[in-house]
Amino acid sequence: MKRALLASAFTLMSALSVSAGETVDIVPPAEGSVTTEAALEAWSRIYEVASHPRCSNCHVGEDNVPMWSGPSYGKTRPHGMNINGGESRIGAEAVLCSTCHTTKSEDWENANTTPHAAPRVAMDWQLAPVEAEWFGKSSVEVCNQLRDPDRNGDRTFMDIAEHLDHDLILHWAWKPGGGREAAPYSLQEHVNDILTWGVGGMPCEND
Numbered sequence: 624m625k626r627a628l629l630a631s632a633f634t635l636m637s638a639l640s641v642s643a644g645e646t647v648d649i650v651p652p653a654e655g656s657v658t659t660e661a662a663l664e665a666w667s668r669i670y671e672v673a674s675h676p677r678c679s680n681c682h683v684g685e686d687n688v689p690m691w692s693g694p695s696y697g698k699t700r701p702h703g704m705n706i707n708g709g710e711s712r713i714g715a716e717a718v719l720c721s722t723c724h725t726t727k728s729e730d731w732e733n734a735n736t737t738p739h740a741a742p743r744v745a746m747d748w749q750l751a752p753v754e755a756e757w758f759g760k761s762s763v764e765v766c767n768q769l770r771d772p773d774r775n776g777d778r779t780f781m782d783i784a785e786h787l788d789h790d791l792i793l794h795w796a797w798k799p800g801g802g803r804e805a806a807p808y809s810l811q812e813h814v815n816d817i818l819t820w821g822v823g824g825m826p827c828e829n830d
C-alpha cells in the first residue's frame with residue numbers, strides 16, 4: 624500500500640518533469656508481477672550500463688582518480704593532467720573539476736561536439752561517492768552496493784529511478800557527443816530496468 628502510494632506520487636512527479644522538458648516516465652510494473660528470473664535479466668542490463676565507461680569513469684574508488692576509458696580514449700588510463708577529485712570529490716583540494724568541466728553555456732545542444740574536449744553539463748561535474756565504486760567491479764559487487772541503503776545514498780529503487788531522471792550527467796551519458804560512445808540501451812529503458820529489478824525484489828546473482 625505504502626509503495627502503491629509512493630508509486631503514484633512518483634508518477635505524478637515524472638508527469639511534471641515531462642512538462643519541464645524531460646522525457647522519462649517512472650511507471651513501475653505491478654506489485655508481484657516480476658519473477659526473480661525477469662528481475663535478474665533486468666539486472667544484467669543494468670550492469671551493462673553501470674560498467675560502461677560513460678558511467679564507470681566517474682564511479683571510482685578511494686584513490687579519487689577519474690578514469691579515461693572506452694573506444695574514444697584508445698587505452699584505459701587514469702585521467703590526464705594528474706587530476707584528483709580528493710575527498711571532496713570535486714577537486715577542491717587541488718584543481719576544481721569545474722575549471723574545465725564548466726557549467727556555463729549559451730548553447731547546450733552543441734556543448735559537447737568537439738572530440739577530446741572536457742564534457743560539460745549544466746551541473747557540477749564531480750566524482751560519484753566513494754561507496755558507489757563501480758570501475759572494474761563485478762556484477763555481484765555493483766548489485767550488492769546498489770541495493771544497500773548504507774552505500775547507495777539511502778535510496779529505495781524508486782528513489783534511484785527518480786535520481787536517474789533528474790541527474791543531467793546521466794542525460795549526457797546517453798548523448799555524450801564528441802565521438803564518445805553512448806551508454807547502452809536508453810535512459811528510459813534503464814529506468815524501466817531499475818523499476819523491474821526493484822519490484823522483483825532487487826535480487827543479485829549470488830543470492
Ligand code: HEC
Pocket residue numbers: 672673677678679680681682748749750751752755768769774775776778783786792793796797806
Ligand atoms: C561526472 C561523473 C558521473 C558520471 C559520468 C556518472 N555518475 Fe552516477 N553519480 C555521480 C555523482 C556525483 C553521484 C552522487 C549524486 C547524489 O547522490 O546526488 C552519482 C550517483 C549515482 C547513483 C545513485 C546511487 C548511488 O549508489 O550512489 C546512481 C544510481 C548513478 N550515479 C548512476 C549512474 C549511471 C547509470 C551512470 C551512467 C549512465 C552514471 N551514474 C554516470 C557522478 C557520475
Ligand code: HEC
Pocket residue numbers: 676677678680681689690691695696702704706707708709712713714718719720721722723724738739740741742748749750803
Ligand atoms: C585541466 C582540465 C580538466 C580538469 C581540471 C578536469 N578534467 Fe576531466 N576531462 C578533461 C578533458 C579534456 C577530458 C576529455 C579527454 C578526452 O576525451 O580525451 C576529461 C574527461 C573526463 C572524464 C571522462 C568522461 C568520459 O566518460 O568520456 C571524467 C570522468 C572526468 N574528466 C572527470 C573529472 C573529474 C571528476 C574532475 C575533477 C576531480 C576533472 N575531470 C577535472 C579535462 C579536465
